[in-house]
Amino acid sequence: MTTLQVADITVSPDHYIGGRRVASSETFELRSPIDQQVLGRISEGTAEHVEAAIQAAQSAFQGWSAMTAARRKPYLDRFAQEIGKRADAFCLLESNDAGVLLSRMRHGVVPRSMLNISYFAEHALTLQERPIETEQASHIVRHDPAGVTVIITPWNSPLLLSTWKLGPALAAGNTCILKPPEWAPLTCSLLADAAHAAGLPPGVFNVVQGTGASTGAKLVSDPRIARVSFTGSVPTAKWIAQAAGANLVPCSLELGGKSPFLVLEDADIEGAAATAALMYRNAGQVCLAGTRILVHEKVAERFVATMRGFVENLRVGDPREESTEIGPIIHPRQVERVQGFVDRAVEAGAKLLWGGTKHPYGAQYFAPTLLTNVAQDSEIVQNEVFGPVLTLQTFASDEEAVALANGTDYGLGGVCYGEVAHATEVAQAVRTGFIWINSFGIRDLGAPFGGIKRSGIGREGGDWSFEFFCDVKDVVVPKKPFRASFSQR
Ligand code: NAD
Numbered sequence: 001m002t003t004l005q006v007a008d009i010t011v012s013p014d015h016y017i018g019g020r021r022v023a024s025s026e027t028f029e030l031r032s033p034i035d036q037q038v039l040g041r042i043s044e045g046t047a048e049h050v051e052a053a054i055q056a057a058q059s060a061f062q063g064w065s066a067m068t069a070a071r072r073k074p075y076l077d078r079f080a081q082e083i084g085k086r087a088d089a090f091c092l093l094e095s096n097d098a099g100v101l102l103s104r105m106r107h108g109v110v111p112r113s114m115l116n117i118s119y120f121a122e123h124a125l126t127l128q129e130r131p132i133e134t135e136q137a138s139h140i141v142r143h144d145p146a147g148v149t150v151i152i153t154p155w156n157s158p159l160l161l162s163t164w165k166l167g168p169a170l171a172a173g174n175t176c177i178l179k180p181p182e183w184a185p186l187t188c189s190l191l192a193d194a195a196h197a198a199g200l201p202p203g204v205f206n207v208v209q210g211t212g213a214s215t216g217a218k219l220v221s222d223p224r225i226a227r228v229s230f231t232g233s234v235p236t237a238k239w240i241a242q243a244a245g246a247n248l249v250p251c252s253l254e255l256g257g258k259s260p261f262l263v264l265e266d267a268d269i270e271g272a273a274a275t276a277a278l279m280y281r282n283a284g285q286v287c288l289a290g291t292r293i294l295v296h297e298k299v300a301e302r303f304v305a306t307m308r309g310f311v312e313n314l315r316v317g318d319p320r321e322e323s324t325e326i327g328p329i330i331h332p333r334q335v336e337r338v339q340g341f342v343d344r345a346v347e348a349g350a351k352l353l354w355g356g357t358k359h360p361y362g363a364q365y366f367a368p369t370l371l372t373n374v375a376q377d378s379e380i381v382q383n384e385v386f387g388p389v390l391t392l393q394t395f396a397s398d399e400e401a402v403a404l405a406n407g408t409d410y411g412l413g414g415v416c417y418g419e420v421a422h423a424t425e426v427a428q429a430v431r432t433g434f435i436w437i438n439s440f441g442i443r444d445l446g447a448p449f450g451g452i453k454r455s456g457i458g459r460e461g462g463d464w465s466f467e468f469f470c471d472v473k474d475v476v477v478p479k480k481p482f483r484a485s486f487s488q489r
Contacts, residue, residue, distance in 0.1 A: 004040035006186060007092040007320075013042045013185075015049050015209055016192035018056030019202025022049060028182060028211065033099040033328040033364050034318060042185050045210035050218040053206040057148040057175040058224060060203025065145040065173040069124035075200055076121035076171055080114040082194035083163075090159055090187050092320075098155055098184035099328040099364075100282060101319045105159075113163040119445045120167035120465065127172070127466055138477045143470035145173030146250075147226025150219045152212070152240070153188070154232040155181035155330050156285040156386075162188055165229045168465035170205065174227070177206045179216045183330050185209050212236060223247040227469060230254070231287075233384075234454050241457075252458035252468045254287070254450055256384040257412030260405035261290030264398070264418030264426060268438070269303050272417035275440045276303075276390070277310035280368040283329050284338075284388035290415040290440070292381060293370075294404050297394040304353060304370075304392070311368050316359045328364040329387055335364055338387030345371050345380035345391075353392065376407050384410070402429045412455035415440055433459075 001021050003010050013030075014023045024043035032039050045053075064072070083090065090113070091105035100109065132139035149169045153161040158181055169176050180188030188207055195205045208215055212232075220228050221243040228244045230237060231254040244251045261279065263272045279289045295303050319327030329335045335358065342356050355369030372392040374381050381391055395401040405414065406429075414435035416423040427435045433451040436442060443449065446462035458468055 004186075006039050006096050009089045009092050011089070011093060011186050012189050012193070013040055013209070014189075015043055015045060015053070016189070016196070016205075016207040017049065017053045018206070019196065022052065024049065030097060030185065032096050033330050034096065034320070034362075036332075036363065039097060039186075042182070043209050045179070045208040045215035045218075047218060049208050049210075050215065050222070053177045053208045054148060054222055054224055056203035056206055057177055060201055061145070061147060061175045063201060064175055064204050067173065069121075069127060069171060069173070072171060072173065073121045073125065075198060076117050076167070078198035079195055079200060080117040080121075082197045083110065083114050083117065083191070086190060086194055089190060093186040093190060094159055094184065095319050097186045098158060099319050099330060100157065101324060101327055103322055104282075109157065109160045113159050115445065116160070116163035116167040117170075120171040123446070123462065124168075124171035124466070127470070135479070137479055140475040140477070142473045142475065143172070143466055144473055146469055146471050147174060148224060149174040149176045149227040149229060149469065150225050151176055151178045152216055152220070152228070152230045152232065153178070153181055155184035156282060156287070158184050159187040159191070161231050162191065164460065165231075166191075166205070168460070169227070169229065169469045172466055172469040174469055175204050177208055177219060179208055179210065179212075179219055182209075182211045217243065220244050221246070223249075225249050228252070229468070237456070250468070252460065253456045254460065255412070255454065255456040256386070256410065257287050257289070257451065257455050258292060258382065258384050258408045258410040259288060259290045259413040259415070259432065260430065261293045262401055262405060262414070262416040262418070262423075262426065262430075263293065263295040263299065263303055264401070264416070264423060265296040265298055266419040266422055267296075267299065267417035269299055269306055271438065273303055273306035274310055275415065275417070276307050277314065278440060279390055280311070280314060280326055280388040283326055283366060285330065285386050288413040288441070290413065291385070291390050292404075292408075293390055293392040294401055295392060295394055296401070297396050300392075300394045307370075308354065311354060311370075314368055316361050316365055316367070326365075326368065326388065328362065329366055330364075332364065334387065335366060338366055338385055338389060341380055341383070341385045341387070342369060342371070342389060345374060345378065348375075348378055350374045350378070350380060350391075355388070376404060382408050398426050402426060405430045409454040410451070411453035412451035
């Protein structure tokens with residue numbers, strides 16, 4: 001068995017199929033975004049590994065799906081506990097391969113990932129048969145497990161996003177194949193160790209490492225798959241939806257965003273500016289960040305001055321250091337992409353209020369950037385940058401604010417600062433999957449999460465997760481003896 005040593009943590013670079021580690025002869029290189037150090041080589045999933053994973057998941061489905069939710073729960077509770085036992089390893093691995101802040105891993109991501117598993121194990125107990133009684137018949141409405149589920153996640157928060165899907169998929173009785181992001185695959189591999197130690201039956205949870213265009217594409221194109229749950233970019237989603245659509249396989253798609261951050265005339269400017277600075281978190285590699293600041297013209301100057309104060313104090317640096325607030329960008333290609341967006345915006349007439357270039361800390365660090373004098377139809381306003389780059393536009397009325405907020409093809413999230421009743425009213429008119437009033441990032445596992453327009457299809461969280469991961473079946477028992485008749489409706 002091959003292993004990697006990353007930050008003194010031992011982790012497998014291989015697949016996990018049918019309860020066993022499986023290596024590939026084909027591998028790809030993994031580098032850390034912190035300092036471009038080579039962390040090791042990761043197994044690439046070939047057609048053979050995809051086939052083995054599907055077969056393992058199919059044969060495990062019989063036993064796992066036949067269990068009640070109550071019988072599956074102890075397995076999943078142990079899975080959550082095993083994640084907790086490896087908390088330090090998860091933190092160090094994801095900090096090293098994805099550049100996520102160690103402090104955020106410790107205090108946010110790992111506890112939440114444990115909850116992603118245990119919450120849905122508990123919530124699945126409510127998925128009992130729901131009776132519907134009519135004069136004619138008794139209906140027994142069941143939520144049955146759908147089958148083999150493919151889960152594909154991006155690099156900006158692999159552990160959190162993978163467990164967010166795995167929790168409900170497994171709790172509902174599906175078996176899963178996880179295809180981790182190739183730029184940050186290590187915590188997904190460690191998840192397999194946790195599942196193994198928890199005693200999940202072989203084949204219930206499988207990991208096939210590999211690149212999207214090769215391994216991922218093979219998985220989502222297979223007709224034996226019952227569901228695809230994807231988080232990632234719009235172009236990949238379109239491709240996946242087509243491949244899965246060819247087999248009429250339902251997809252859940254959580255995609256990018258270009259969410260508005262509204263600051264109304266009656267907003268608490270200090271609070272709004274502090275939250276706006278938070279949009280640089282994870283070096284701006286956050287789908288739900290409010291990246292388009294829309295501020296009332298009467299308070300714009302004060303808002304910018306206050307926000308500047310917060311941004312000047314942000315500490316860019318090594319994500320493994322406790323005091324760091326902004327870490328690296330995932331990949332040199334992504335750094336170039338971010339710089340390209342900024343350069344083209346400036347060429348088109350945008351004005352830099354701060355930032356605009358790489359940060360002196362290192363090659364993959366980018367300075368928090370704010371651009372103003374940007375046209376609504378410009379590239380920088382219309383497209384997701386996925387880096388620490390925000391735009392600022394002003395408005396003179398609520399109507400104008402809403403028109404600007406709704407003026408992109410995205411519709412993931414939003415933030416609205418203002419007097420509560422006023423902000424809530426304005427927020428009703430913003431076309432988006434969710435919007436936070438005078439706050440940011442409050443998420444409950446029971447609440448719906450997902451986007452509209454180009455930001456995605458479907459909702460996850462609470463019952464919404466189960467609606468996707470289950471097949472709903474109505475068993476109809478007539479109350480009177482049934483006689484066949486051609487005139488019956
Ligand atoms: P990406 O679409 O390039 O890749 C995401 C995953 O898809 C990776 O695992 C990749 O290997 C895989 N993939 C790529 N091509 C594939 C194919 N043809 N078939 C199957 N799988 C394939 O996205 P990314 O660059 O890794 O992530 C950033 C994007 O994710 C941003 O757009 C961001 O907004 C989005 N995102 C959305 C959410 C959300 O909840 N809405 C959360 C986090 C990130």
